[in-house]
Amino acid sequence: MKGARKTKDLLYEQVARIGQVFSSPKRLELIELLCQGEKTVEMLAREASISLKLASAHLRELRTAHLVETERQGKNICYRLADKSVAELWVQIHTLAEERLIELQMALQKIAAQPDDLVPSDRASLMKAARKGEVVVLDVRPTEEYLAAHLPFARSIPLEELRKRLAELPKDRSIVAYCRGPYCLMAADAVELLKREGYTAIHLRDGVAEWGLAVSRQE
Amino acid sequence: MKGARKTKDLLYEQVARIGQVFSSPKRLELIELLCQGEKTVEMLAREASISLKLASAHLRELRTAHLVETERQGKNICYRLADKSVAELWVQIHTLAEERLIELQMALQKIAAQPDDLVPSDRASLMKAARKGEVVVLDVRPTEEYLAAHLPFARSIPLEELRKRLAELPKDRSIVAYCRGPYCLMAADAVELLKREGYTAIHLRDGVAEWGLAVSRQE
DNA sequence: TCTTCAATCCATTGAATTATAGAATGTATA
DNA sequence: TATACATTCTATAATTCAATGGATTGAAGA
Numbered sequence: 001m002k003g004a005r006k007t008k009d010l011l012y013e014q015v016a017r018i019g020q021v022f023s024s025p026k027r028l029e030l031i032e033l034l035c036q037g038e039k040t041v042e043m044l045a046r047e048a049s050i051s052l053k054l055a056s057a058h059l060r061e062l063r064t065a066h067l068v069e070t071e072r073q074g075k076n077i078c079y080r081l082a083d084k085s086v087a088e089l090w091v092q093i094h095t096l097a098e099e100r101l102i103e104l105q106m107a108l109q110k111i112a113a114q115p116d117d118l119v120p121s122d123r124a125s126l127m128k129a130a131r132k133g134e135v136v137v138l139d140v141r142p143t144e145e146y147l148a149a150h151l152p153f154a155r156s157i158p159l160e161e162l163r164k165r166l167a168e169l170p171k172d173r174s175i176v177a178y179c180r181g182p183y184c185l186m187a188a189d190a191v192e193l194l195k196r197e198g199y200t201a202i203h204l205r206d207g208v209a210e211w212g213l214a215v216s217r218q219e
Numbered sequence: 220m221k222g223a224r225k226t227k228d229l230l231y232e233q234v235a236r237i238g239q240v241f242s243s244p245k246r247l248e249l250i251e252l253l254c255q256g257e258k259t260v261e262m263l264a265r266e267a268s269i270s271l272k273l274a275s276a277h278l279r280e281l282r283t284a285h286l287v288e289t290e291r292q293g294k295n296i297c298y299r300l301a302d303k304s305v306a307e308l309w310v311q312i313h314t315l316a317e318e319r320l321i322e323l324q325m326a327l328q329k330i331a332a333q334p335d336d337l338v339p340s341d342r343a344s345l346m347k348a349a350r351k352g353e354v355v356v357l358d359v360r361p362t363e364e365y366l367a368a369h370l371p372f373a374r375s376i377p378l379e380e381l382r383k384r385l386a387e388l389p390k391d392r393s394i395v396a397y398c399r400g401p402y403c404l405m406a407a408d409a410v411e412l413l414k415r416e417g418y419t420a421i422h423l424r425d426g427v428a429e430w431g432l433a434v435s436r437q438e
Numbered sequence: 439t440c441t442t443c444a445a446t447c448c449a450t451t452g453a454a455t456t457a458t459a460g461a462a463t464g465t466a467t468a
Numbered sequence: 469t470a471t472a473c474a475t476t477c478t479a480t481a482a483t484t485c486a487a488t489g490g491a492t493t494g495a496a497g498a
Contacts, residue, residue: 096305
């Protein structure tokens with residue numbers, strides 16, 4: 001009976017290793033970035049606004065938990081999620097956090113300043129409209145991330161180029177902008193810019209990971 | 220632009236609060252126990268083999284993260300999960316851990332000593348057989364947990380009473396025993412006992428949380 | 439071969455966390 | 469009202485973790 005306790009403790013300790021990885025804000029941010037596709041340490045560090053060394057240390061944690069894989073590409077080392085289910089767990093965790101933590105709900109409301117900036121309709125009808133061309137789904141992430149994966153029917157105009165490429169977008173149809181997910185501010189910025197310029201624009205909170213999980217669920 | 224970083228950091232910090240909760244082995248064990256139904260602090264402490272004070276401290280963490288709710292019942296205080304999605308996240312995390320951590324896989328194999336002790340078939344066909352009465356689904360958890368929730372068609376014989384109530388079980392049909400989940404040893408013990416006594420018994424790793432999530436997925 | 443550059447390893451600091459013991463709270467029962 | 473009991477709160481020691489700077493590795497290119 002004593003041995004049983006030890007055995008059990010060992011099992012929970014192993015699972016806690018995974019929970020551990022998801023317990024640091026910076027690691028979560030790195031995971032979200034890796035959900036957008038594979039990236040080098042330098043890219044990850046820059047986009048998470050941390051030092052190379054710190055990024056490397058956090059990535060080491062991810063690697064020892066077997067949640068990411070690495071591959072050398074010339075001078076750089078590329079990190080990618082070891083499995084789709086890692087992205088799914090990230091979505092699962094931040095969704096639960098949004099459900100349970102009022103502070104998080106309030107902080108998220110501030111991002112989409114006007115509540116009507118958000119996409120109200122369900123995913124199915126949005127896709128239907130996108131298929132018919134009634135709305136333009138706009139991916140404002142960097143091009144590499146769009147190429148790695150994007151929503152169906154989405155067009156790519158990175159936020160940085162948006163101002164110069166406004167002419168590519170129609171003024172007589174709604175534009176639905178999305179980015180990396182609910183914690184990424186690019187889509188909100190894009191919507192703000194587009195509205196100032198006279199476009200009809202709304203903000204889709206989902207990124208590819210959130211969308212993908214929702215789609216796989218309803219099947 | 221500086222403010223944007225601060226805003227983002229705040230968001231990830233909130234999500235990390237949830238990850239934090241799942242980063243301690245003892246808290247995971249408490250969560251798994253709460254997946255079986257509501258329990259008092261004393262019950263939780265006893266079943267997780269920790270002191271009352273430590274259990275209270277861990278439960279406090281769960282409460283401040285709004286993952287559990289409490290209710291006074293006479294002298295005792297009852298804890299329960301605040302939402303079904305907390306149980307789902309627990310299942311999701313331990314499933315990912317089992318997928319990614321070889322150490323965990325090996326530790327789990329030792330529990331079900333003989334590999335053929337495990338239920339091989341899919342859930343649908345198991346339920347079909349249970350409905351027809353071709354197999355007996357046996358819940359070996361304490362009665363209260365069975366009453367709080369159990370698998371369809373399951374009968375309740377707590378592990379403690381099993382030896383004395385063997386006569387209730389048929390020898391001409393397979394018995395499928397389950398307990399709290401893959402880290403609980405009760406079903407494995409039950410199978411061992413039943414086989415020694417000449418029954419045909421196999422071990423279902425799922426608990427009600429695992430089963431419930433799998434069922435809700437395939438709909 | 440030598441240099442450059444990306445990334446990791448190692449050691450250190452300060453902060454946070456786990457676990458334990460003693461005091462305090464608040465409800466039920468005598 | 470007084471006492472017993474379940475639980476929480478507070479304080480503390482031991483451990484672990486995040487972050488940083490310096491030294492090191494290892495492949496790419498001159």
